Amino acid sequence: xxxxxxxxxxxxxxxxxLVLSGCDPKPTPQATKPTPLPPPPHGDARExxxxxxxxxxxxxxxxxxxxxxxxxLNNNSVENPDHVFIHLLEVYHHSGLDLAQAxxxxxxxxxxxxxxxxxxxxxxxxxxxxxxxHLNQHSPGADFRATSPAQVRALQQALQRVRRxxxxxxxxxxxxxxFAALTALYYQSGLLLARTELRYGREARQKALxxxxxxxxxxxxxxxxxxx
Numbered sequence: 386x387x388x389x390x391x392x393x394x395x396x397x398x399x400x401x402x403l404v405l406s407g408c409d410p411k412p413t414p415q416a417t418k419p420t421p422l423p424p425p426p427h428g429d430a431r432e433x434x435x436x437x438x439x440x441x442x443x444x445x446x447x448x449x450x451x452x453x454x455x456x457x458l459n460n461n462s463v464e465n466p467d468h469v470f471i472h473l474l475e476v477y478h479h480s481g482l483d484l485a486q487a488x489x490x491x492x493x494x495x496x497x498x499x500x501x502x503x504x505x506x507x508x509x510x511x512x513x514x515x516x517x518x519h520l521n522q523h524s525p526g527a528d529f530r531a532t533s534p535a536q537v538r539a540l541q542q543a544l545q546r547v548r549r550x551x552x553x554x555x556x557x558x559x560x561x562x563x564f565a566a567l568t569a570l571y572y573q574s575g576l577l578l579a580r581t582e583l584r585y586g587r588e589a590r591q592k593a594l595x596x597x598x599x600x601x602x603x604x605x606x607x608x609x610x611x612x613x
Contacts, residue, residue, distance in 0.1 A: 446487050446567045447555075453480045453571070454551035457544055466540055467591040470582040474598065475515055477575055481508035484568055491560040496612045500605060501564070507601055518590065536585055543581040550574040565613050572606040 456476050485505035492498055551574050555566045575598070582595035 444483055444487060446484055446560075446564050449480055449483045449487065450551055450567045450571060453477070454548055457548045457551065457574075465587070466536065466582065466585045467588045469540065469544075470578070470586060470591055470595065471515065471518060473578060474594065475512065477571075477578070478508040478512045478515070480571065481505070482512075484564070484571060488560070488564045488568075492564055494561045494612065496608075497561050497564055500568075500608050500612070503605060503608075504568075507605075511598070514594075518594075540581065540585060543577065543585075547574045547577050547581075550577065565609055569606060569609055569613075572602045572609070575602050576606075 453476065457473065481504050485501040485508070488497060488501035489505070492501065551570055553570055555563065555570070557563070558566070579595040579599035579602070583592055583599075586592045586595065
């Protein structure tokens with residue numbers, strides 16, 4: 386066995402230290418805690434973190450009709466009346482679903498629950514039919530303009546009348562009474578909207594939808610009035 390020279394011992398020790406130091410794992414950097422996001426401009430500090438708010442109270446028939454009333458005038462009256470009608474028809478069907486669900490959730494009268502169920506099924510069916518028509522009327526080359534200034538004024542006046550019907554005061558009552566009174570306004574304003582399309586609309590398919598919708602609303606309104 387070869388013996389190490391005493392003079393070479395310091396060199397060997399230094400070499401061993403360098404080799405061992407190269408085998409040491411590198412220190413793992415410590416994760417830094419992310420800086421909390423500032424609250425959004427509207428002041429709700431929950432949104433940057435969760436992006437969802439706790440569920441609120443279920444919609445009431447009053448709130449549904451009030452939202453529908455505000456949506457009626459959220460349209461440009463210089464557009465093609467057929468486009469305005471289809472947009473509002475979708476809004477009405479969604480509102481009909483909400484009204485039906487509110488009554489089925491809180492109402493007790495069997496006749497009104499049946500009326501709500503009828504409204505719910507019809508609204509669901511009609512919304513499916515509107516999907517293709519909505520896409521078609523917004524295809525390239527579609528006519529987006531009204532035909533004349535007189536038509537613009539007539540359409541705006543009709544929408545004002547629809548909104549006034551929805552704004553009719555209804556006194557407070559139990560869920561069944563409020564559903565009957567407010568849903569009657571929903572039907573009455575819808576009938577006026579359908580008549581507006583039949584008078585000023587240009588597309589045969591939209592006018593046919595207005596006629597079918599008018600007939601369905603008249604039947605459902607008669608059933609509602611029979612309970613009242």
